[in-house]
Amino acid sequence: MPWFQLSRLLVAFIALIIVGCGPARHQVNGKVTYEDGSPLEEGNVVGEATIDGKLVSVQGNVQKDGTFKWGGEKSGDGAAPGTYRVIVLPRGLGDAEVAEGKLPAVDKKFTSFDTSEITFEVKSSKNELNIKVTRPTRKLQ
DSSP: OHHHHHHHHHHHHHHHHHHHOOOOOOOEEEEETTTSSOBBOOOEEEEEETTTTTTEEEEEEOOOTTTTEEESSSTTTTSSSEEEEEEEEEEEHHHHHHTTOOOOSGGGGOOOOOTTTTTEEEOOSSOEEEEEEEOOOOOOO
């Protein structure tokens, strides 16, 4: 076997070992709804956890029906086991929408890890994260 073919085989083997050494990832599916049961139609659900001393994050795009799948390396590839702090980020508003007085789709408290009060433990079994959010309210002036 020529040395360049052997070197390619060795590189592929090392890459396989490195990828295989990371923590196993498990599917996390969920849905974001409002208190009345209607879905959040777009945004992101983000989780962060400290795993093996490292801060890791996962995220999932919210679909029209409110569903999402968490992923880290790539969309929907799951999350490593651990306890995650969770936030829900609605679609950002454009300048014109803000000028019209539109409010974000989700109350501000759900957009910060310090205030969302949502945690979720990813296990090696089925992982379903269903979240209820509230809409922001206009403050009286």
